[in-house]
Amino acid sequence: MVSKSNVLKTLIIIPIVFFRKSNLLLAGNGTDMPIAELFLQNMFSGNPSRTETNIVIVMFGLMEVIVFNLLFGTYIYHDLYENSIYIFIRQKSRIKWFINRSFQLFAYSAVYNILFILSTFLLCVVYSNQEIDIVAIRVVIITYILIQLFSFWTTLMINLLAIRIGATASFITNYMTLLVLSFLAVNYEAIPIIKNIPFFLSLNPVTNVTINWNDGIGKGLYPAVYFLILIGTTMLLGGKILSKMDISLENKEKNN
Amino acid sequence: MITLETKHLSKQIKNNVILDDINIQMHKGVIHGIVGKNGSGKTMLFRCLAGLVHPSSGEILYDNKVLHKDIATPPRMGIIIENMGLYPEFTGFKNLKYLASINNLITDEDIRASIARVGLDPNDKRTIKKYSLGMRQRIILAQAFMEHPDILLLDEPTNGLDEAGIKLVRDILKEEAARGALIFISSHNKEDISYLCEVIYQMSNGRLEEKV
Numbered sequence: 381m382v383s384k385s386n387v388l389k390t391l392i393i394i395p396i397v398f399f400r401k402s403n404l405l406l407a408g409n410g411t412d413m414p415i416a417e418l419f420l421q422n423m424f425s426g427n428p429s430r431t432e433t434n435i436v437i438v439m440f441g442l443m444e445v446i447v448f449n450l451l452f453g454t455y456i457y458h459d460l461y462e463n464s465i466y467i468f469i470r471q472k473s474r475i476k477w478f479i480n481r482s483f484q485l486f487a488y489s490a491v492y493n494i495l496f497i498l499s500t501f502l503l504c505v506v507y508s509n510q511e512i513d514i515v516a517i518r519v520v521i522i523t524y525i526l527i528q529l530f531s532f533w534t535t536l537m538i539n540l541l542a543i544r545i546g547a548t549a550s551f552i553t554n555y556m557t558l559l560v561l562s563f564l565a566v567n568y569e570a571i572p573i574i575k576n577i578p579f580f581l582s583l584n585p586v587t588n589v590t591i592n593w594n595d596g597i598g599k600g601l602y603p604a605v606y607f608l609i610l611i612g613t614t615m616l617l618g619g620k621i622l623s624k625m626d627i628s629l630e631n632k633e634k635n636n
Numbered sequence: 637m638i639t640l641e642t643k644h645l646s647k648q649i650k651n652n653v654i655l656d657d658i659n660i661q662m663h664k665g666v667i668h669g670i671v672g673k674n675g676s677g678k679t680m681l682f683r684c685l686a687g688l689v690h691p692s693s694g695e696i697l698y699d700n701k702v703l704h705k706d707i708a709t710p711p712r713m714g715i716i717i718e719n720m721g722l723y724p725e726f727t728g729f730k731n732l733k734y735l736a737s738i739n740n741l742i743t744d745e746d747i748r749a750s751i752a753r754v755g756l757d758p759n760d761k762r763t764i765k766k767y768s769l770g771m772r773q774r775i776i777l778a779q780a781f782m783e784h785p786d787i788l789l790l791d792e793p794t795n796g797l798d799e800a801g802i803k804l805v806r807d808i809l810k811e812e813a814a815r816g817a818l819i820f821i822s823s824h825n826k827e828d829i830s831y832l833c834e835v836i837y838q839m840s841n842g843r844l845e846e847k848v
Contacts (some may be wrong), residue, residue: 381723381726381730381734383723383725383726384725385725462720462721463720463721463722463723465686465688465715465717465720466715466720466722466735466779467735467738468687468688468709469686469687469688469709469710469713469714469715470735470738470739470783471738472708472709473708624690626683626688626689626690627683627688627689
């Protein structure tokens with residue numbers, strides 16, 4: 381069921397974008413930089429390309445995704461422990477419930493990311509002296525697809541992990557993992573196995589969402605397929621966990 | 637003819653034995669009760685019978701069909717589990733309509749009648765988070781009864797209710813038993829149990845004995 385409070389949560393991204401990208405509004409004179417380039421720069425707070433070696437900037441660039449994680453990281457988890465039993469005695473398949481909840485999460489993520497991308501794009505259009513062109517539109521669409529898949533996947537992972545280890549531990553695990561993945565993404569040249577075999581670099585989700593597409597490899601197709609595979613695997617795993625687990629035992633937070 | 641039976645049902649979590657060799661047999665049209673201290677295992681027994689928790693050993697049978705083996709879920713069941721709520725940001729009607737939409741067995745009118753049956757206004761526009769404790773318990777009762785299930789597992793059904801509410805629940809349970817439902821209730825209220833139940837079990841440290 382779509383709840384008003386969850387829809388309102390997605391709107392929080394608009395002030396965040398305007399605050400974070402306020403440099404565009406305050407900069408005064410516009411720029412002659414193409415909108416697509418300006419947009420990319422502002423999406424990741426400093427264009428983390430393969431030359432970028434600052435892990436903080438990469439993580440900072442993912443802040444909007446992290447905010448979504450925080451807002452919806454317990455969406456399925458809380459529903460499972462607080463409201464699900466009256467559903468499960470009626471619904472034969474727990475997997476069906478999980479898929480349903482995952483789609484709802486996907487929908488909230490879609491709305492949140494549309495607002496995120498469009499707000500950023502709008503600011504770039506206002507600031508740029510250039511006209512919107514086909515390249516800019518293409519970049520916006522590809523960015524949206526990748527950010528959407530990435531934020532949905534990470535949030536789904538947090539929810540699933542929360543079911544096993546509790547929400548707090550799940551958030552910490554997720555951000556530690558993101559930190560490690562970001563480190564591997566920006567320092568790939570220092571790690572011979574990743575430097576010599578680009579395939580390993582392409583397996584890093586952070587690389588796929590922030591860096592890979594600067595290369596134009598598959599024009600965003602490879603990362604999108606990659607994330608779809610990750611999401612599919614996570615959903616299969618989630619369905620299996622749920623169908624075997626004991627429901628309505630005290631939730632992990634209360635146990636601790 | 638619905639019968640519910642457990643054979644050597646046990647549940648262990650880590651090293652704690654929560655349910656220990658439970659053997660019961662229950663029949664349709666009869667109200668069964670269970671009493672016992674907090675933490676004695678009553679709620680866990682309800683969860684196992686509802687198929688929400690898998691037994692560590694033993695079997696649960698509905699009409700001689702083994703739960704989790706011959707059948708994935710119990711037959712049509714209405715349930716109340718202590719401390720488990722509905723969606724607080726929706727109205728009572730919307731909550732029940734959502735649950736009813738899973739199996740589509742009843743109409744909106746049936747839902748409204750169920751809400752009225754427990755003494756609430758089906759057209760109340762307030763969300764559940766604005767309900768009093770007693771109103772919340774009533775709407776949860778309505779969700780348990782609304783689809784006229786074959787089995788009713790009710791953990792503390794009179795919790796938070798005033799005298800009029802308790803009387804109402806007792807009357808409804810009598811009506812449901814007369815309709816042929818198999819009813820199993822737990823209650824701290826000894827009066828409820830002795831007034832309503834034909835068979836009473838006593839639970840202590842995960843073990844069960846029949847009192848009457």
